[in-house]
Structures are given as structure tokens and as C-alpha cells.
Amino acid sequence: MGKKVLALGEIRDGELRNVTFETIAAAKQVAGDGEVVGVLLGEDVSEFSNELLYYGADRVVKAEHYNLGNYVTDAFTQVFSQVVEAEEPEAIVMPHTSPGKDMAPRIAEKLKCGLISDVVDIEGSEEDATFTRPIYSGKAFEKKTVTAGTLFVTIRPNNIPALEKDEGHTGDVSSIEVEVNDLRTVIKEVVKKTSGTVDLAEAKVIIAGGRGVKSAEGFKPLEELADLLGAAVGASRGACDAEYCDYSLQIGQTGKVVTPDLYIAVGLSGAIQHLAGMSNSKVIVAINKDPEAPIFDVADYGIVGDLFDVVPALTEELKKVTAEA
């Protein structure tokens, strides 16, 4: 049998985000031997449609409109709903990112269906698919299933592996005429605070600082290490409250929940709220003066020492290793 599944891609700052390919992989699993239709919404998305095919979509539907340049709720909800009407899918997969979080519940309500948000793992396919998602910010997990209506899930970036890219994989690319009416919200300005830096949600490596970093200036060595590793910089609530850095960097039960391959916690004690936001990272390194700090309980590797000695030394050592390689 197999299911027909829509997989929504995401374009940010003129680039296709990685989570798009993970969304396609998730859709493939849900579809069984059914069909995965990649969907792209934007002003002009033609340059990206082949990428969706290379990563496993069976075909691609483009919806282009001058009101889809930046994400706004009304425009994207209206247009995606028109794609759903035209395609009549049995299942939908979207990224659990800023646009996905904003739009998916609205679409689900419109379709009067359930929605399983922030999925990190999928077992089985079609009707038998079960979806694992974190609860209590990762202090626990639950397995859910859909009991009625369209099967609709959003997936957390960085958890469900994308399929291998295959440039030989082809498929049909079509366009759909869409309408956008009455936009009730208008974007006036966007201030990029993250440009040039790596996005926390998608980062493979995160260097996070806590109160031990002592000042905004104290984040410098962490930033140098992050630059070298192509990592994102994060922080504990303590560091944000002390105004060493912006709240947008906060990781924890309030703040962002992250699951990178490597998490380096620097001068950060590891309060339970912080651990909730990062303890499911694949490998955790703790650097702290206090050997009793709870962060060492979740760390795979720990160094007890002054971060202002250890971090620059680590950066130097990594430079050597990269130079050798």
C-alpha cells in the first residue's frame, strides 16, 4: 500500500536548511512503499527542487508567490493548505523549526487532525509508525501514535539522519498556482543577530559557557574555540542572567534544547534546568574548576581546571591536530 506523504522543505536566508533532508528521510520512513512529495514554498525556489530529489523525494511541488519571501503565518498557512488540498496527502512531515512550530499546529487544527511535535525518532511505518519525542525538555521521552485523521508530525533538527545524496535520483517537479489573501501581520524589520554564526538548533558542535566565564569578555576564548570547530556558542541561564551574553544563546528547560554530536560545557555547573536542555547530546565534555559540579555526572570526559587555561590550550592543541590532518 504505502502512504502519500508531504515533506516540507525550509529555506532560510536564501539557503536550503539541512533539516529539509532529514524531513524527507522521515517522510520516506512514514510512507513505506508510498510516495514522498517534497514541498517548497518561497518567492523563487527553482534552484532547490533538484536537491530534494537527490535526497530521496519522489517528486517536488513548488508554490511560489511574492508574499512568501519571508515566513509570515498567514501567507505560509494559506499556501501550504492549498498544497494539501491539491495533493490530499495521508501524512505530512515538517521541520520543528521556527516556521514549522508556528504553522504546523494551525494546519493541524484546520485539518482537524492530531499533530506529534518535535519528533526525534521514528519506528515502523505507515499505520504502525510510532514517534518518540522528548518531554520535560528531555528529562523523559514518550512514544506516540496517531489515532485519527491525517498523520502529521514535526521533526527536531539533527536527530533523524538524512539519506545519502544521490545525484542520479530524478523525479517530476511541478508548480502550483497559489493565492495569498489578507495578511494580518507585516514584517517591518529583521535584525540578524545570528548571521555569520552557526545556528544552535542545527549545530553539530556547541561550546557553552556558564557563570564561570565571569564576563562578556570571558566568552572570547570560547568563541575562538567555536570558530575553529565550526561550532555554535551557547550559555547557561546563569551567564544570561548575569548579562554576559544574549538570552537567545540560553540552553536549558527555559531556553533552547539541543542535541549536538559534541557539547563542551565550560565553567558551567550543570543545574538541572540546564541539563534538561543538553544532556541528550551525543558526547559531553565538561571543563570546570569544581570537581563536585553536577555537570561531571553527565559528562563523557571531564577536565578539572581553570577554563582560562584549559580552553586556550585546547584551541592550540586542536589547531595542531587540524594542521597535521
Added chain:
Amino acid sequence: MNIYVIMKRTFDTEEKIEINNGLIDEEGAEFIINPYDEYAIEEAIVLREEHGGEVTVLTVGDEDAEKELRTALAMGADQAVLLDIEDLDEEPDHYTVSEMLSAYLKDKEFDLILGGNVAVDDGAGQVGPRLAEKLGINQVTTITKIEINGEKAVIERDVEGDVETVEAQLPLLATAQQGLNEPRYPSLPGIMKAKKKPLETLDLDDLDLEEDDIEAKTKTLERFLPPEKGAGKVLSGETNDQVTELVDLLKNEAKVI
């Protein structure tokens, strides 16, 4: 300004989670107002102080949630409503909760509905946008600043770290992100006054709903704790030796760099 705030009673973020018979063990746990909803309550009170009007706090839950509603009243909300689902046979999901809220709100007059962008227990963030859709109103999520200007709201929102300034038409549902404000603590006179403020409890019959109409569309099969991590390796020696060993371990054992 007529403002409704949707809020949820949640586990204190300090609590450890334990599971018994597939359910989260609530025995002896401390409960709080979901921290993101607390920002929404604070903002509603600030907006009322500036523009006049009323703030009503609204929750879906059982009678235990009266405590958190009273806390919101003590902060300064004018009245509270509990939509009681104690008698539901099946476990509710986001669909159930949104249907309850919209059944109550559909014939009310309001300019603004505020809520948290996510609850720290379930973490899905569905109820706000679902409710906005069901009521057919505008929505702006993850807001960090809001000013009301006649029929419009000028809002700053957090988009994964970037700041987006938008102009949004009222009536509007907006969800709070951290950074919106510093929620006040209830004052002693506030707590005294809260005892006399109206707290209304409505059940399915009062809302003219049948259990079948609001039946969950998803089901939880299992809840479990993440696997316990074995003790990590704490390195020793001179800083330079430790760092060399760490890089070697990350490269050759953990294979993450």
C-alpha cells in the same frame, strides 16, 4: 483592552522525573505556573495598567489547577476560569485542550489572547496556534516585546536568535518567549485580594461539548527515562597533557572531531 491569558499548571523545573506504571509520578512534586505562561500573565497585567480593561486567566485542567490560577490572580489578574476535564475518560491531547478553550472563547469579546510559546512539561507548543486557527484570529509566536497602538500591535519576536519586528492586527493571539519581561512575585496584599476574586469552574456540559467532539487524535503508548549514562572519564595531569588526551579521545574514541 480585554485580555485573556491561557496558562498551564506544570511540574517545577527543579523536579526530577520518575515514571510509575507508564505515568509521570506526581507524588510529592512541586507544581508551578508554566514559566512561559508567567511571562504572558505579567505582560497582560502591564498592558492593562497602561490601557485599562480586564485580564482573565484561563486554564484547562482539574481542581488542583485552582492554586496556580489563584497565584495568577495574586499577581494581578482580575478573574480566573478553570475548564475542568477531570471527568474525561480518555487522556486529552492538544486537540482536546484547544477545543475546550475555543468553546469557551468563541463568543467572548477580546483584543488579545496571550500564552506561553511552549509548556516546559510537554514542550509541543501547539495549543496557542491551534486556538488562533480555531477562532480565526491572527497570531504571532515567540514574542519578546509588544506595544499596542490602536487596532495594531507592534511586536518584536525571536526567530531562532534573530529579532523580527512585525505589525500585527488585533484581535491577536501572541505567545511569550523568554526575555519578554520579568514576572512579578505576588505581593502580600495581592495574595489577600486574590482570595476574593472570581474563579469560575466550567465543565463539558457548561461548554456544550460532548466528549466525542474533543477526543484526542493522538495517543501516548509509552513514557520512559533516557538511558543512564555511565560515569565519565575525568582526566588528570598537567593542563597540556589533559588537553592532548582529550583531543585524542574526541578524535579516536568518541570520533566527534
